[in-house]
Amino acid sequence: MDALRTTCDLCGTSVEGGTVPLTWTTAVERGERRVFCEVCSRRHLRAMEGKLDSEWW
Numbered sequence: 001m002d003a004l005r006t007t008c009d010l011c012g013t014s015v016e017g018g019t020v021p022l023t024w025t026t027a028v029e030r031g032e033r034r035v036f037c038e039v040c041s042r043r044h045l046r047a048m049e050g051k052l053d054s055e056w057w
Helices: 038-043 045-049
Strands: 005-007 014-016 025-029 032-036
Touching: 038 045
Parallel strands: none
Antiparallel strands: 005 014, 025 032
């Protein structure tokens, strides 16, 4: 079931389960919820802190 799968909006990594893993981050960009895996979150931490939209990463 895809409803119970969480997928990273940058790299496409996915995990099973109905909740986002604690090591992943979420953001709201232009009213849309985005989810990022641990690897992408670490790689783009400074851009996230600077509140840049993910299209600029």
